[in-house]
Amino acid sequence: MNTIFNRLTLFLICLLPVGLSAQSSVIDQVIARVGSEYVLLSELEEQYALAASQTNESLPPDARCQMLDQLLVGKLLYNQSKLDSIEVADSEVESQLNARIDRILSYMGGSIEQFEDYYGQSISATKEQFREDLREQIATDRIRQSVVQGVKVTPEEVKTFFANIPRDSLPYFNAEVEVGEIAVLPEANDETRKATVARLKDIRERIVNEEITFEEAARKYSADGSGQAGGDLGWTKRGKFVPEFEAAAYNLDPGELSDIVRSEFGYHLIKLQERRGNTIKVSHILLSPEITEADVEKSRIFLDSIANLVRVDSMSFSVAVKRNGFDKVQSYNNDGRMTNNASGNTFFEIGDLDPDIYFAIDEMEVGEISEVMEFKGPRGETMLRVVQLQSRSSPHRASLAQDYAKIQIATKSSKQQKHLSDWIEKTIGSTFVMIDERYKPCPSVQNWIEDSRKIVVGNK
Known part of the structure; x- marks a missing residue:
C-alpha cells in the first residue's frame, strides 16, 4: 500500500511523500548553490529516501552524486527561467494542484479522511506545502522546452542516426496497431x-x-x-x-x-x-448538470449513425472527427488518431491499449470501425467513442521502411538531448556555482566545479 501512495505522491508533485522517516533525521544545510537557487541537504536526502523506498535492491554507491547532478540541472534551469522572466500564473499552479489532488482522491475513493490520515495534514496544508515546488517545476519544464523547441531533424539525419545503430542493437518491435477514435461528450437534457x-x-x-x-x-x-x-x-x-x-x-x-x-x-x-x-x-x-442514462443513450444513437456513414463511405473518418468529435480530447487535432502516452507516438503494443479498445479491435480488419463504447474522460465524466483500426504490424526488427516515424522521434530526442547538454555546459560557464566540499569527489559534478564561476567550501 505504501508503494502505491508513494507513486501517487510522485504524481502529485514528484516530491517525497510526507512522513517518510528519513527526512526527520536530516539537519538541513545548503550543499550547493546555482545562481540565486540553493540545493538543500534535505532535498538530496528526500530523493535518496524515495528512490530507496521504491526498490528491493541497494542503490549504487554513487546514487547521491547522480541525484545531486540532477538537482543542480533543475536549479540551473529554474535560475535561468527567472533571468528570462518566465512567469507561472497562480491560477496555473492552483489548477494543477487541484487536478493532482483530485486524482489522488479518486484513487482513495474520494475519502478526504484517508488522504489526511496518510499525509498527516489537511488538503489545504498539503497544497500550501507543495505550491511553490510545483511553481518551480512548471517554470523548469517551460525553460527546458524553450531550449529544445527549435530543434528539428532532416530526413538525412534520420537515415544517418539509423545507420549508426549497430545491426545487433536494432530494436525488435512487437506487434503494434494504430487506432483512431471519434469521441463525443453526452450533454445533459x-x-x-x-x-x-x-x-x-x-x-x-x-x-x-x-x-x-x-x-x-x-x-x-x-x-x-x-x-x-x-x-x-x-x-x-x-x-x-x-x-x-x-x-x-x-x-x-x-x-x-x-x-x-x-x-x-x-x-x-x-x-x-x-x-x-x-x-x-x-x-x-x-x-455540473447530471448526465442521465437517457442523455447517454441519445448520444450513443447519434454516434452510431456517424459511424455508419463512415462505414458506407458517405463520410471520411477524418471529416467525421472534425464535424462531430469532441474537440477537447487529444486525438481531435490529429484526425482522430490516438497517441500512446507511454511512447509519445501513435503506435500501441497490445499491452499499452485500454482493454476495451483491445477487445474491440482484436478481430478487426484495417479500416473497420467498432460499435459505440463508453469510457471515462479526463475529469471522470462519461464519454462515448467508436474506434477505427488504422494499421497493424507484425513483430519485426526495426527498419526505416516500416518504422520511419519512430526512428524520426528517436533522432529528434537524441538531438534535443545533445542540444540541452550543450546549453547546460555553456550556461554553467556563466553562472555562479557553489558545491559543498564533501561532494567534490563526485565524478558527476566535476563539470559543475570545473566549468563554472565556482567556489568550493568546506562544512560549516
Missing part, C-alpha cells in the same frame, strides 16, 4: 440543466442574503477541487480561463458576485476578490 440553474440561483440568493458565505457554499456545493479552498482560483492573467468564464470575471468589480455563467464545465457563480491592473484573483462555485 434541458430539464436537468434547468434544475441545476435553479439550484445555483438558490445558492446565490442565500449568499446575497448572508445566510451562507461564498466560501462556505463553495466548500459545500462546488463540483471541482477548488471547493476545498473555498472556491479560490488564485491570481491569473487573461487567457487562462475558458472565454465565457474569463469575460464574466473581468467584468466584475472587487467583491462583486456574478450572475450564473455557463461554460463547458457547467454553471458557475464567480466572485472577484481583487484586481491588480490586468491581473485578477477570483473564486467560483461550479455545479
Whole structure:
C-alpha cells in the first residue's frame, strides 16, 4: 500500500511523500548553490529516501552524486527561467494542484479522511506545502522546452542516426496497431440543466442574503477541487480561463458576485476578490448538470449513425472527427488518431491499449470501425467513442521502411538531448556555482566545479 501512495505522491508533485522517516533525521544545510537557487541537504536526502523506498535492491554507491547532478540541472534551469522572466500564473499552479489532488482522491475513493490520515495534514496544508515546488517545476519544464523547441531533424539525419545503430542493437518491435477514435461528450437534457440553474440561483440568493458565505457554499456545493479552498482560483492573467468564464470575471468589480455563467464545465457563480491592473484573483462555485442514462443513450444513437456513414463511405473518418468529435480530447487535432502516452507516438503494443479498445479491435480488419463504447474522460465524466483500426504490424526488427516515424522521434530526442547538454555546459560557464566540499569527489559534478564561476567550501 505504501508503494502505491508513494507513486501517487510522485504524481502529485514528484516530491517525497510526507512522513517518510528519513527526512526527520536530516539537519538541513545548503550543499550547493546555482545562481540565486540553493540545493538543500534535505532535498538530496528526500530523493535518496524515495528512490530507496521504491526498490528491493541497494542503490549504487554513487546514487547521491547522480541525484545531486540532477538537482543542480533543475536549479540551473529554474535560475535561468527567472533571468528570462518566465512567469507561472497562480491560477496555473492552483489548477494543477487541484487536478493532482483530485486524482489522488479518486484513487482513495474520494475519502478526504484517508488522504489526511496518510499525509498527516489537511488538503489545504498539503497544497500550501507543495505550491511553490510545483511553481518551480512548471517554470523548469517551460525553460527546458524553450531550449529544445527549435530543434528539428532532416530526413538525412534520420537515415544517418539509423545507420549508426549497430545491426545487433536494432530494436525488435512487437506487434503494434494504430487506432483512431471519434469521441463525443453526452450533454445533459434541458430539464436537468434547468434544475441545476435553479439550484445555483438558490445558492446565490442565500449568499446575497448572508445566510451562507461564498466560501462556505463553495466548500459545500462546488463540483471541482477548488471547493476545498473555498472556491479560490488564485491570481491569473487573461487567457487562462475558458472565454465565457474569463469575460464574466473581468467584468466584475472587487467583491462583486456574478450572475450564473455557463461554460463547458457547467454553471458557475464567480466572485472577484481583487484586481491588480490586468491581473485578477477570483473564486467560483461550479455545479455540473447530471448526465442521465437517457442523455447517454441519445448520444450513443447519434454516434452510431456517424459511424455508419463512415462505414458506407458517405463520410471520411477524418471529416467525421472534425464535424462531430469532441474537440477537447487529444486525438481531435490529429484526425482522430490516438497517441500512446507511454511512447509519445501513435503506435500501441497490445499491452499499452485500454482493454476495451483491445477487445474491440482484436478481430478487426484495417479500416473497420467498432460499435459505440463508453469510457471515462479526463475529469471522470462519461464519454462515448467508436474506434477505427488504422494499421497493424507484425513483430519485426526495426527498419526505416516500416518504422520511419519512430526512428524520426528517436533522432529528434537524441538531438534535443545533445542540444540541452550543450546549453547546460555553456550556461554553467556563466553562472555562479557553489558545491559543498564533501561532494567534490563526485565524478558527476566535476563539470559543475570545473566549468563554472565556482567556489568550493568546506562544512560549516
